[in-house]
Amino acid sequence: MVDHRDSPCRFFRHRPGSVSVLVFATGAVALWSTNALVGKSLLASHPVSQVQFLQFVGAALVFAVIRLMSREKAAAVTASTALAPLAVGFIGLVGTMVLQYISFALMPVIEANLMAYTWPLMVAAAVIAFDNPRRPVLLGLAAALGFIGVALVISGGRDRTWFQGDLAGYLAAFGSALCMAFYSVMVGRLANSPDRLLLPSSLVGVALTLIWSAREGIAWPTGMDLALGLYLGAGPMGLGYYFWSHALKLGGSGKVAVVAYLTPIASTLLLTLSGERLTTTAIAGAVLVIGSCVAVGLERTEAQDYV
Numbered sequence: 001m002v003d004h005r006d007s008p009c010r011f012f013r014h015r016p017g018s019v020s021v022l023v024f025a026t027g028a029v030a031l032w033s034t035n036a037l038v039g040k041s042l043l044a045s046h047p048v049s050q051v052q053f054l055q056f057v058g059a060a061l062v063f064a065v066i067r068l069m070s071r072e073k074a075a076a077v078t079a080s081t082a083l084a085p086l087a088v089g090f091i092g093l094v095g096t097m098v099l100q101y102i103s104f105a106l107m108p109v110i111e112a113n114l115m116a117y118t119w120p121l122m123v124a125a126a127v128i129a130f131d132n133p134r135r136p137v138l139l140g141l142a143a144a145l146g147f148i149g150v151a152l153v154i155s156g157g158r159d160r161t162w163f164q165g166d167l168a169g170y171l172a173a174f175g176s177a178l179c180m181a182f183y184s185v186m187v188g189r190l191a192n193s194p195d196r197l198l199l200p201s202s203l204v205g206v207a208l209t210l211i212w213s214a215r216e217g218i219a220w221p222t223g224m225d226l227a228l229g230l231y232l233g234a235g236p237m238g239l240g241y242y243f244w245s246h247a248l249k250l251g252g253s254g255k256v257a258v259v260a261y262l263t264p265i266a267s268t269l270l271l272t273l274s275g276e277r278l279t280t281t282a283i284a285g286a287v288l289v290i291g292s293c294v295a296v297g298l299e300r301t302e303a304q305d306y307v
């Protein structure tokens with residue numbers, strides 16, 4: 001078992017109460033909420049490959065610094081025990097972010113953002129299917145209301161009909177949500193610290209997106225665009241994942257679930273400030289999403305069935 005006592009976040013580890021959990025979870029949500037807004041501005045003038053390359057570079061730098069700051073001793077591992085963490089990190093980080101940004105490029109960002117952030121509802125569905133919650137009907141109803149709320153936001157956010165983007169964009173957004181749901185379920189089950197889990201995945205992401213960008217052969221961003229691209233990696237991708245992983249490992253259960261459901265709402269509100277419109281229908285959908293998040297979170301807190 002890995003000893004986490006000497007990690008950079010040891011202050012919170014000595015007090016693994018609700019305050020510590022909410023600090024990490026809220027930090028992750030705050031960073032994630034800026035992801036769609038900043039990503040939208042960069043994708044207006046740069047291809048997905050370049051934006052993704054800068055993201056993975058920024059994330060890799062953050063994870064590398066955290067790894068260097070940590071005095072945690074490496075545990076002896078075998079090929080079989082090393083494979084699972086690598087797979088979880090790759091699916092959770094590379095799969096989630098690449099598919100999310102492909103969806104941003106192929107469909108309206110406000111729709112892609114909300115579809116990609118339905119992953120907490122997918123986790124609730126996994127709880128119903130596999131973890132034998134105490135009140136599955138209540139949990140299922142709450143999750144269903146959340147999906148209905150997301151649908152209302154998507155349908156009511158603009159004065160146009162649904163599905164204005166490429167079908168591949170909607171599939172990519174759905175796939176992104178599945179990847180993040182998988183990561184959130186699995187990360188708490190692994191003994192590996194978040195930096196050990198995410199650094200290799202971010203380096204793989206750097207390599208893959210560098211090849212992708214080189215094949216397109218387009219001039220690289222400079223100045224503010226370069227800074228914003230690195231922020232997307234260091235902030236929402238790097239520290240966001242790091243904080244979220246710690247919140248789950250501290251046993252946040254329902255408390256973390258409540259905070260997670262606020263991500264699509266906060267990010268959608270930021271998008272409206274950039275010019276995206278929300279109608280009364282969309283606001284009603286947002287209320288449903290928040291209500292479902294509270295119900296699911298309270299159920300998980302009581303039953304302790306969510307990992």
